[in-house]
Amino acid sequence: MELIAATSGSRSNNLVFTSAGNRSNLRDWLQGRRDFDLWTVYYGDRPGMFQEGSDYYLPRKGAKFQNLHYCYGQWPQKLARYDAVMVMDDDIVIDATGITRLFEIRRDLDLWALQPAFRLSGKVSWPITAVHPTAKLRYTNFVEMACPLFRRDKLDAFMQVYDPALVGYGTDWWFLHTLGPQIDNRVAVVDEVTCVNPYDKDKGSGGREIDALQTHQIRKEVWERMKALHELDEQGRVHHEFGRINKSPLGAVTGMLNNFPDWAYLNAKSLAKRLGVRGRS
Numbered sequence: 130m131e132l133i134a135a136t137s138g139s140r141s142n143n144l145v146f147t148s149a150g151n152r153s154n155l156r157d158w159l160q161g162r163r164d165f166d167l168w169t170v171y172y173g174d175r176p177g178m179f180q181e182g183s184d185y186y187l188p189r190k191g192a193k194f195q196n197l198h199y200c201y202g203q204w205p206q207k208l209a210r211y212d213a214v215m216v217m218d219d220d221i222v223i224d225a226t227g228i229t230r231l232f233e234i235r236r237d238l239d240l241w242a243l244q245p246a247f248r249l250s251g252k253v254s255w256p257i258t259a260v261h262p263t264a265k266l267r268y269t270n271f272v273e274m275a276c277p278l279f280r281r282d283k284l285d286a287f288m289q290v291y292d293p294a295l296v297g298y299g300t301d302w303w304f305l306h307t308l309g310p311q312i313d314n315r316v317a318v319v320d321e322v323t324c325v326n327p328y329d330k331d332k333g334s335g336g337r338e339i340d341a342l343q344t345h346q347i348r349k350e351v352w353e354r355m356k357a358l359h360e361l362d363e364q365g366r367v368h369h370e371f372g373r374i375n376k377s378p379l380g381a382v383t384g385m386l387n388n389f390p391d392w393a394y395l396n397a398k399s400l401a402k403r404l405g406v407r408g409r410s
Contacts, residue, residue, distance in 0.1 A: 132204055133186040140184075141166050143232040144211040146200075148172055148193040153219035155179050161226035164233075165215070170196040193218065194274075194300055195293040201285075208281070212236070215278040222251070222325035223276075230322050231278050234266065241283045241308060241315040244272040249391035251325035257318065257368040262384030264320040268371040270312055274301045275326050283308065292355060299352035299361075306361055313371045320384070321376075 143165035149155055151173040158167070159182050166184040172191060180186045185207070189196055193216055201208060208214070213235050215228065223245065235243055246260035253259045258273050279287075287304045295303070308315070355361065376384055 131187075132200075132207075133180065135184045135186075137184075142210070142212045143229075144168055144208070144214045145217055145228060146170075146193070146197055146214055147217045147219050148191060148196045149179050149219040151175060151178065153179065154222055155182065155219065157222065157224055158217075158228060159225055161224040162229050163225035164229045165225075166211075168200070170200070172196075191293075192296045194291065195296065198288055198291055198293045201288045211281050213278060214281050214284050215276065216274075216284075218275045218326070220327050221276045222327065223322075227322045227324065231319060234317075234319055234321070235278055235280065238314075238317070239280075240317055241280050241312070242272050242304070243278050243317045243319055244276055245322040245324045246318050246320045247273075247275075248323045248325050249388070249395045252328050253326070255368060257370065260323050260388060261320045261373075262388040263376055263381035264384075265374040265376050265380075266317045266319045266321060267373040268314050268317050270316060270366070270369045270371070271305065272301065272316060272318065274304075276324060277301075277304075279304075290359065292358075295351050295355050296348055298348035299355060302366060303355070303359075303361060305366075 141164050144167075145158065145165050146168045147153070147155065148170045149172070155167070155169065156179075167182065168185040168187075169179050169183040170187045170189050170191070170193075171179055172189065176188065187196075187200070189199065191199070197216060213232055215231065227245065231243065231245060234240070243266075244258065247253045247258050248260055255271065255273060257267075257269055257271055261267060287307050290307060291300075291303065305312070305316070375381065
């Protein structure tokens with residue numbers, strides 16, 4: 130397969146990598162202050178879609194870490210020029226200003242891995258990844274694989290052991306395992322920058338694209354095989370916050386005000402659900 134590079138050439142030391150389908154939010158990622166290149170692996174059925182705006186473009190089926198592993202094998206010298214790489218689900222709602230700020234925070238604090246905090250208006254699979262409006266960031270032992278940002282040498286080490294048979298399930302713990310036990314102040318959830326991880330029901334009638342690659346049950350079975358093969362032990366790996374950097378008092382108030390609509394919506398939806406269940410009983 131041929132990798133298509135933009136004629137203008139690369140312009141940043143930061144890279145955003147994604148596997149994108151027809152319903153992707155890539156165009157939103159390019160709005161605002163931008164200091165990153167975009168590498169798009171397109172798995173859809175409309176040739177050339179999202180090529181404009183991408184610094185690297187490749188038509189290929191597969192999930193994002195499968196495709197990233199393939200690109201590492203085919204074009205390692207292109208990836209080696211970047212200081213940091215953000216590996217994004219294609220439906221994440223965020224803009225270029227937010228993405229650029231994440232790269233700045235990673236560089237300033239020399240973080241090995243981070244993620245933007247998830248807003249409550251979208252899916253939050255793990256409570257530790259939900260936004261804390263009074264914090265700038267929280268040092269943790271966990272980042273979710275929806276939109277992690279890696280120091281590139283740490284991603285290199287993961288790609289050397291990663292098996293592309295694994296699709297999604299378990300990649301977070303596997304990557305964190307490669308970092309070793311001493312990760313205090315090296316991994317963070319960034320509350321200063323937030324994003325929305327859309328609910329599955331909001332993705333249209335097609336559902337989750339990853340389910341077309343492997344069912345949830347098969348993904349779990351593959352992870353169990355990988356754990357045994359690579360001696361990966363996730364026992365005792367509970368989510369933990371080591372510390373945080375708080376916002377100023379004014380910033381904390383602003384953060385809470387900005388977060389209030391999501392909080393109110395979530396609580397109203399929960400109340401409506403409880404009333405609905407009570408009304409049917």
